[in-house]
Amino acid sequence: MARRVGSLVPLAAAVLVLLVAAGAGAAGHDDEAAARRTMEEFAGFPASDGVDGERSSSSAAAAFYVDSDGLQRQIDELASFSDSPAPSVTRVLYSDKDVQARRYIKGIMNQLGLTIREDAVGNIFGHWEGSEAGLGAVATGSHVDAIPFSGKYDGVVGVLGALEAINMLKRSGFQPKRSLEVIMFTSEEPTRFGISCLGSRLMAGSEELAQSLKETVDNQNVSFFDAADSAGYKMHPEDLHNVFLKKDNYFAFIELHIEQGPILEKEGIQIGVVTAIAAPASIKVEFEGNGGHAGAVLMPARNDAGLAAAELALAVEKHVLESGSIDTVGTVGILQLHPGAINSIPSKSHVEIDVRDIDEKRRNTVIEKVHQSATEISKKRGVVLSEFKIINQDPPALSDKSVISAMEFAAKQLNLEYKLMISRAYHDSLFMARISPMGMIFIPCYKGYSHKPEEYASPEDMANGVKVLALTMAKLSLQ
Numbered sequence: 221m222a223r224r225v226g227s228l229v230p231l232a233a234a235v236l237v238l239l240v241a242a243g244a245g246a247a248g249h250d251d252e253a254a255a256r257r258t259m260e261e262f263a264g265f266p267a268s269d270g271v272d273g274e275r276s277s278s279s280a281a282a283a284f285y286v287d288s289d290g291l292q293r294q295i296d297e298l299a300s301f302s303d304s305p306a307p308s309v310t311r312v313l314y315s316d317k318d319v320q321a322r323r324y325i326k327g328i329m330n331q332l333g334l335t336i337r338e339d340a341v342g343n344i345f346g347h348w349e350g351s352e353a354g355l356g357a358v359a360t361g362s363h364v365d366a367i368p369f370s371g372k373y374d375g376v377v378g379v380l381g382a383l384e385a386i387n388m389l390k391r392s393g394f395q396p397k398r399s400l401e402v403i404m405f406t407s408e409e410p411t412r413f414g415i416s417c418l419g420s421r422l423m424a425g426s427e428e429l430a431q432s433l434k435e436t437v438d439n440q441n442v443s444f445f446d447a448a449d450s451a452g453y454k455m456h457p458e459d460l461h462n463v464f465l466k467k468d469n470y471f472a473f474i475e476l477h478i479e480q481g482p483i484l485e486k487e488g489i490q491i492g493v494v495t496a497i498a499a500p501a502s503i504k505v506e507f508e509g510n511g512g513h514a515g516a517v518l519m520p521a522r523n524d525a526g527l528a529a530a531e532l533a534l535a536v537e538k539h540v541l542e543s544g545s546i547d548t549v550g551t552v553g554i555l556q557l558h559p560g561a562i563n564s565i566p567s568k569s570h571v572e573i574d575v576r577d578i579d580e581k582r583r584n585t586v587i588e589k590v591h592q593s594a595t596e597i598s599k600k601r602g603v604v605l606s607e608f609k610i611i612n613q614d615p616p617a618l619s620d621k622s623v624i625s626a627m628e629f630a631a632k633q634l635n636l637e638y639k640l641m642i643s644r645a646y647h648d649s650l651f652m653a654r655i656s657p658m659g660m661i662f663i664p665c666y667k668g669y670s671h672k673p674e675e676y677a678s679p680e681d682m683a684n685g686v687k688v689l690a691l692t693m694a695k696l697s698l699q
């Protein structure tokens with residue numbers, strides 16, 4: 221299948237050519253030749269010196285595989301650091317299990333010969349120095365914290381899979397020009413302190429977060445700093461600023477992740493190339509009325525805070541549906557009534573609303589309309605709108621064109637079917653996009669399940685994701 225590869229063609233390029241040929245299978249000679257030409261553009265590191273091309277490249281190609289058994293074993297081992305019984309996983313920030321998981325990840329980084337750095341809050345970086353270390357690095361990574369009773373693939377595939385991608389590149393003899401880096405982000409999940417993407421948000425330079433962490437406590441009243449200290453991260457509030465990264469630190473950031481939705485599996489597509497990440501805005505609303513006895517107070521005399529909340533929930537749906545785009549979504553996930561008795565007119569209601577879109581302006585227009593509706597409803601129903609608070613309003617992120625084209629290139633070379641898609645869940649990439657060109661690679665997961673023990677990604681799908689990630693990083697590293 222592979223034609224003779226001369227000694228002028230660098231070893232890694234030869235490996236990649238072979239990989240392509242192997243992946244393409246029946247793709248035919250024209251495709252192979254085209255792939256080889258593109259791969260030859262990967263040049264920029266020493267060629268294998270005079271060894272017979274075919275022999276050296278076939279041994280290198282043999283090294284360019286995903287160790288699926290090893291990856292699965294690591295995923296299972298990592299899942300054993302859990303505060304809930306298997307198959308569920310519970311791993312909360314700075315808990316003993318989190319500390320054990322961190323040690324495990326650093327152990328693998330060590331074995332791979334990566335230089336390890338940890339910042340003040342425990343973001344972990346495994347660095348592979350490139351031949352031009354002064355250039356911005358190409359980074360990848362995700363998280364390994366897990367919400368209570370969740371699964372073992374969310375985030376983990378993007379950390380252990382990334383380390384396997386590095387392993388593949390190393391096995392093949394690849395020499396990066398730009399340094400490569402694997403990041404394990406601290407606390408993507410908001411479980412302990414109610415702050416999602418804590419590590420990446422800080423890396424992206426959120427002064428607001430650096431300030432609020434000074435007062436942040438968990439539900440046991442343990443402060444953020446005490447919790448970090450107990451996990452071995454003793455810091456002074458000023459140290460939080462050292463977590464901030466400069467904008468030119470990374471040339472690109474790519475995150476590999478399970479889709480957490482059903483689209484890829486349903487459509488039988490192997491790879492999702494993410495073009496944008498929708499960002500949530502969350503709103504808390506409270507109405508107050510007079511309440512009263514469910515039998516004694518006649519309808520014209522009522523000001524029912526519960527009905528105001530119900531009407532607002534319908535208004536959210538209406539404004540979202542009228543946005544003009546299928547990408548706008550809105551959810552009323554919490555609706556609480558006080559006092560919550562069958563024979564009592566609600567005197568208070570509490571509503572929490574999540575609105576997402578990939579277009580910030582469109583999303584914010586929906587929020588304004590929801591606010592108008594809340595005001596109108598309160599007037600009409602004679603209740604008080606005692607709170608309308610926007611809790612967070614993060615801007616959505618677009619993937620970078622150069623990263624998208626590198627990911628598409630990789631999927632094509634590997635002869636994998638891919639689809640351009642939007643990430644409706646958000647990830648550390650949303651914040652990395654503030655300081656680096658960003659892209660995400662999705663792989664299918666069983667029925668789209670996530671955040672529960674049934675979460676599953678097949679070894680084949682993970683291997684495809686790891687290969688696309690490895691090739692994408694290799695390509696970007698040489699730019």
Ligand SMILES: [Zn+2]
Nearest residue numbers: 374375408647
């Ligand atoms: Zn995740």
